[in-house]
Amino acid sequence: MTMHDRSLSRRSVLKAGAGLVIGAYVAARTPAFAQNQPAPQQVNIAPNTFLIIKPDSTVTVLCKHIEMGQGPLTGMATLVAEELDADWAQMRAEHAPSNPVLYKNLLFGLQGTGGSSAIANSYDQMRKVGAAAREMLVAAAAESWDVPAGEITVESGIMRHRSGKQGRFGEFADKAMQMAVPSDPKLKDPSEFKLIGKEGAVKRLDSVEKSNGSAVFTLDINEPEMLTVLVARSPRFGGKVASFDASAARKVPGVVDVKQVPTGVAVYATGFWPAKQGRDKLKISWDDSAAETRSTADILGEFRELSTKAGRVVKAKGDFDAAAADGGQLVEAEFVFPYLAHAPMEPLNSFIHWQGETASARYGCQFPTPDHGVIAEVLGIGVDKIKLQTILAGGSFGRRAQQSAQVARELAEVAKAFGPGRPIKLVWTREDDMRGGFYRPFGLHRMRGVVKDGKIAAWSDTIVGQSIMKGSAFEAMMKDGLDPTLVEGSNELPYEIANFKCEAHQVEIGVPVLWWRSVGHTHTGYAVEAFVDQLLEAAGQDPVEGRLAMMDKHPRHAGVLRAVAEKADWKGAKLETGRARGVAVVESFNTFVAQIVEMSVGDSGPKVHKVWVAVDCGVAVNPDIIRAQMEGGVGFALGHILYAEQPIDAGRPVAGNFDTYRSLRIDEMPEIDVTIVQSTEKPTGVGEPGVPPLGPAVANAMARLGLGRPRQLPIVPGAAA
Amino acid sequence: MSRVRQAVLAGFAGVLVASLVAVAGPLLPGEADAASRAADSTQLRPVSDFAKIRDKQKRAIALFEEAGKVITSPRCMNCHPAGDRPTQTDAMRPHQPLVVRGEHGLGPPSGLACTTCHHQANFDPAGVPGNPKWALAPLEMAWQGKTLGQICVQIKDRTRNGDKDMAALVHHMAEDELVGWGWHPGEGRTPAPGTQKQFGALIKAWAEAGAACPKG
């Protein structure tokens, strides 16, 4: 245990009806965040469990991470099943309810999913849950059969003794509940793994329900008397309702009520369409006195000017200015990054049933702990009176990881404005989501480098951008007022460069921003990897060899770079006329990914034909899910790098739907070849790290096509024009 | 790339506008109201405006150039692509999603048929236009990338106009309901200039004046 001391307590094993329920490896010490939270015994909503074995021998893992596509339901179940020696067919998984003590993310100290942390923080914890359950089941069987526990074997969910006795978990679950909980259950040596890291051993637990329409997302919640609510929000960021006239809206059949809420005007109706029609008929006058009124071009102008001035020094080594004055070739580049919407397929929906003294909420909730607190605060009832259940989310890419619990707050405000009694589903249209702010921040990198004697002698990166954490619950993670997500990936390079400088201007703009799949690396990865490639080109070096030559101290970066170069036959491949390749390597969330793209640019625009990916994420728990995340990360990155931007026009976001915010489509998806580098390091995440290298690899390929590295993204602008 | 393509299309539109302006100058009768009508891109000049042009051929050309404001409007051009893929919006960008004409301009047999999204009528709540005859013009009727003169010649050519004689052509322009959609394209789309009736009258007058085509 490296992060926290954990121990099992007898109290953590509870009997919940028939069957065995294994409790959490609860932290012995109360973590900092939990001090403000109710102690577990006050939370009457959560079974203290990670694991339920039913009489039918199904094993259900309660997953503390939200399933929004990256596979944690399957991942957690894999870890438990491995140590339990369960058969994969008997495994199930469900979302754990909100409980900050039992289900906190061990990396955050609160319950939440993000930073590609699900497997990373649960690897030991979930294996221990499985191993403990196995020992208890074996003890129960040993007692029943009157044989020594040490003589019982467990394989594929069957317990056996050489006497011929055998049984399944369900038969012993009740009895196992009476057994002492092992304080330090023995974990398998990785050489004994049957599921972890094994190709084909595990299928996703949610594929069938997601292929036949039965998977339930928040939009699918339907309860008797339920109202569907749409909120009309300010077209400009920071605008407030000055006055409104709802008389026409109220006349729409199906509209039940209209109320002002802090974020705008809420229309309550018997279904989506009447709510939409009612909202369309609202007449609202907006007070823009505190609103953002700048346009993207204004912001770019300001950023550009700032970038020529010295910023606060984030990191410096050697002396850039001296090196620049010392001869050699000075190379400069400016990279501009647009605001980007996450645009998950399911917009931000949420559900609550407030009954006065109690409330029950459920939705695709990515940060249950802060959401739970905010709902309690708004409704004025205790956290212990509110049940909050995470369910499947139709994608997120960061959108639901709300640093300020804004959706939960609006949901509670909408419920409060109407009053207790009826269940309420707050629905966002695509346009609401797309124009709802909380974008990947707009940003600019001004790069300067010096090439001397065929080597990169000096490097300077001046970053201008917005803080994601400032003013949020995450502000405590900022150091001396600097948001680490502004500079992550730019402040530490894997390259040995004698004279190095990274400066930042952290700017305040009234366009709300948020983490977006791979966060700071979405722009730092591009700036660093496109620029190092440009400098190596100036130095006359090969992009792969040149990088490797500066990577002595970063063997895992070098490992994936070598692996991808070998797989793609970087040195030897003969390309079709008109095609070129580009390479990039980026570490994010402690996972290392290198990519090589092969592309061409024709009449219909840039076309990426193939992408080779090499990933080192430590122990590869579910290889096929890792591949899926690399594929998805590449596709997600490619669509945005090519086409996506959210322009701001006098404080108003322009793009409202997929017609103006262009998404990658199937004909644009490249062939993808994923190599998982074998590793015995602790497992790290894969949800985000597939994204950052793709953009710069494309840029570097474009340079090799003679088109230069795109200085402003997206590469093909104009969808929102 | 699409911006290259857009630039090409924009350049093409620019050529058209320039030629219209160039020819409109000397032919204008000089009346203020006619000039203002001409300047208003949403309007068509009536056939009577052209009566003063004595030269029949010049009159025909002027009439066709006026009708050309409709022909070259994005509402018409978008579905007369030179390739397999229609364009959309006033910017005439490639249709999203990727759709192709298929055998009868209705989409490929097992691919995305037009009717997957486009139905009998415009549906403004979804911003999707519709018409009972919604389809791409056949490839031989492609207009994109051509000058107005080339389009004019093509329109008269029975091997490239669906074997229509002049009467059928005039009827098509003046009465066809899919052509008529261009003036009723639904919310958020700029209609073709004038009215279908005016457009039909211009085409009819052009035919009667000998159906001469602009040069180039």
Add this chain to the structure above:
Amino acid sequence: MAAFTLSINGQAHAVDVDPDTPLLWAIRDGAGLTGTKYGCGVAQCGACTVHIDGQSTRSCSLPVSAVGDRKITTIEGLSSKEGRAVQAAWAAIDVPQCGYCQSGQVMSATALLEQNKAPTDRDVDLAMNGNICRCATYVRIRAAIHQAAKSLEG
């Protein structure tokens, strides 16, 4: 408001809605079948794809008043051999990530295979182009369609 009787998955569903209500919301809120998803409302994403008389159709761009007595099939009622083959391939290849778009993907893929027994990659591109997957599961969608086609051979 007006009363409509929709034939969905072989059953008659009475819905009382505004005539301009997109079929999507009549299916979801009226008939209570939630497998068909809302993703954009403007026929850009394909999450709302259903079959109408066997034809792949975006239910967000068709008003309920224009449906008439045509037969609607939603993901819940998908029962053709092609539909089953597609769903089996989807699960076998673990296509879905977040899964929200996949009802629409499955409906489009099924319509493709019902009309084309052996689609090429280009056929797949053209038939599936209207279905956006923000998780970008496209590589697996393609593979699963080919696998489903193969499983239907003979």
